[in-house]
Amino acid sequence: xxxxxxxxxKYICFNKARTVTLIACITLIGFLPVSLELLLDESEQQLMxxxxxxxxxxxxxxxxxxxxMNTLYFGDEVPELIxxxxxxxxxxxxxxxxIPVYVRFRARGHPIVGTTLDYFExxxxxxxxxxxxxxxxxxxxxxxxxxxxxxxxxxELVSSPENMFDLAGVYPLKMKVTGVLQKSHTSDDLAVFVDxxxxxxxxxxxxxxxxVTVLKDPTLVLKRTEDNxxxxxxxxxxxxxxxxxxxxxxxxxxxxxxxxTAVIAAPYDAKSGAILxxxxxxxxxxxxxxxxxxxxxxxxxxxxxxxxxxxAVISVVALATVMAIVLVFALSIRLRxxxxxxxxxxxxSRMTMARLVASEILMIVVASGFLCTGMVLLVDQFSNNLxxxxxxx
Numbered sequence: 214x215x216x217x218x219x220x221x222x223k224y225i226c227f228n229k230a231r232t233v234t235l236i237a238c239i240t241l242i243g244f245l246p247v248s249l250e251l252l253l254d255e256s257e258q259q260l261m262x263x264x265x266x267x268x269x270x271x272x273x274x275x276x277x278x279x280x281x282m283n284t285l286y287f288g289d290e291v292p293e294l295i296x297x298x299x300x301x302x303x304x305x306x307x308x309x310x311x312i313p314v315y316v317r318f319r320a321r322g323h324p325i326v327g328t329t330l331d332y333f334e335x336x337x338x339x340x341x342x343x344x345x346x347x348x349x350x351x352x353x354x355x356x357x358x359x360x361x362x363x364x365x366x367x368x369e370l371v372s373s374p375e376n377m378f379d380l381a382g383v384y385p386l387k388m389k390v391t392g393v394l395q396k397s398h399t400s401d402d403l404a405v406f407v408d409x410x411x412x413x414x415x416x417x418x419x420x421x422x423x424x425v426t427v428l429k430d431p432t433l434v435l436k437r438t439e440d441n442x443x444x445x446x447x448x449x450x451x452x453x454x455x456x457x458x459x460x461x462x463x464x465x466x467x468x469x470x471x472x473x474t475a476v477i478a479a480p481y482d483a484k485s486g487a488i489l490x491x492x493x494x495x496x497x498x499x500x501x502x503x504x505x506x507x508x509x510x511x512x513x514x515x516x517x518x519x520x521x522x523x524x525a526v527i528s529v530v531a532l533a534t535v536m537a538i539v540l541v542f543a544l545s546i547r548l549r550x551x552x553x554x555x556x557x558x559x560x561x562s563r564m565t566m567a568r569l570v571a572s573e574i575l576m577i578v579v580a581s582g583f584l585c586t587g588m589v590l591l592v593d594q595f596s597n598n599l600x601x602x603x604x605x606x
Contacts, residue, residue, distance in 0.1 A: 221572035231541070232577060238538060239581035240588070242531045246524065247585075248592045253520055255596040257513055260286075263399055264505035266336075268486055269309065269478040271299055271493070277503045278512060284475040285505055286400045287316050287324035294472040297409075299500055301469060306492065308485040309478040310335075315412045316474050320372045320388070323358045326404045327412030327473075335479060338401055342366055343392030349410055349462055350454030353392040357402035364390050370405065372415050386415045387453040398597060410464070413471055414454075419464040478502065546570065 225232040263285050272280040273293040282288035294317075303311035312335055315327035330345070332338075343366030346353050354364055364370060368390045388407065396402055413419045454462060464471075480486030493502040592599065 218572045218576070221569055221576060224569075225573055225576060231545075235538060235541065235577050236581045236584065238534050239578060240585045242534055243581070243585040244588050246527050246531075247589050249520070249523065249527075251589070251593055251596055252600060253516065256516070256600045259399070259597070259600055260509045260513065261506065264509040267477060267505045268480055269489065269502055270505055271295070271303060271311075271476040271478055271500055271502050272474070274499060274501045277501065277508050280475055280501075281503065281505045281508045283316050284314055284477065287326060287404055291317050292474055294474060295476070295500060296469060297471050297473060298469045300473065300476045303476055303478050303489070306489060308489045309480040312477040312479065313409060313473040314475050314477060315409055315472065318372055318412060318415050320370050320405050321362055322373075323354075323362070324404050325352075325372060325412060325415070326406050327409045328406065329409065332406075332477075335477070336397070336399075336401060338397060339395050340392040341395040343390070346391050346406070346408060348454075349408065349414065350386070350388055351391045352388040352405050352407045352411070353394055354390055354406070355394050355402040355404045356396040358405060359390075359393040361403075364393070366390055366392055385452060386411070389454075409471075409473070413464065414462065416472075418471060419462055542570070542574065 264281070267285055270281060270284050272284070273295050275293055279288070279290045280292045283290060283292055297313060300311040300313040303309055310331060312329060312331045314332070316324055318325040326332075333345070340353060341356065343353070352370060354362070354370070359365065362370070370388050370390055372386045372388065374385055388405075388411065394401065394406075410419060478486075478489060480489060490502050493500055
């Protein structure tokens with residue numbers, strides 16, 4: 214048997230192109246369905262685990278999927294905005310703890326999540342390095358974002374404008390990184406967390422500038438009366454919040470009308486949650502309240518329908534590939550008739566030739582098995598990051 218393996222090894226080494234092609238085909242047949250199953254299982258686990266820990270989400274009537282994906286996974290699709298009045302409404306019911314969330318802006322490709330300190334307690338997020346945000350302009354970053362951007366407490370991070378050609382709409386704000394969160398293996402790891410007021414400053418609803426009452430430049434003053442001073446558009450707005458200018462930052466209008474993308478509602482008990490849901494059933498109701506677990510479960514049902522189609526396609530391709538491999542070996546045996554005749558003339562039996570062919574097939578299958586196993590283990594090790602990069606991000 215060792216002699217057969219040695220001769221088979223020499224043969225497949227001589228026919229490198231044929232051997233590499235066969236190994237690649239067999240490897241892909243095993244790798245594709247297994248890796249697909251791993252990624253789908255990981256995506257299901259990530260999606261459902263986060264949805265299961267988020268009881269209710271309040272948002273504007275529309276796509277519940279967009280609302281949940283933006284609120285839980287900080288997706289790029291921003292739902293229609295609601296106001297802080299929606300959060301106050303939940304608070305007034307005394308049925309649930311409202312946690313307003315504003316996910317609209319980004320900083321170097323990472324979502325800026327405007328929220329309250331209740332969010333960190335709700336998600337079980339703790340600061341691993343530095344300290345929690347304390348004042349306007351502070352931010353804490355997830356472990357993954359800190360690693361990718363090379364950030365640590367004391368560094369600065371600038372928000373990105375929504376549109377390169379509309380800098381007046383969203384102001385780039387230089388934020389101070391006060392802390393880095395512990396790794397949670399969720400979407401929170403890739404986020405930048407700030408206070409809600411900081412997101413409103415980025416949007417331009419709040420700003421800081423020089424004291425208009427002491428301005429000397431006449432081009433900066435539009436109108437001056439005893440009770441009020443109106444400034445022109447030429448007045449410089451601060452793009453960074455510091456100890457020296459933080460007192461100059463202010464907001465116009467009542468904050469109940471300020472925007473958020475959603476409100477996470479954490480009911481105090483199951484009965485309170487049911488009563489709260491009942492208050493959003495009216496046809497005239499502008500807002501909707503959804504259970505993320507139910508929404509994500511519906512999404513996964515669609516994903517698994519697609520998976521069944523992919524499995525069928527992969528099965529057909531695998532069958533065709535196996536038949537092609539069988540054909541390759543059959544043609545190979547016919548092309549090796551002279552070689553076989555030489556083997557027979559040397560006194561070897563047909564069983565010897567069968568062992569040689571079987572040894573070749575065994576070596577190719579074993580090599581494919583090792584390669585497939587290595588690739589599957591690699592996908593399994595990085596499945597968490599792959600799912601967040603390819604599906605959830």
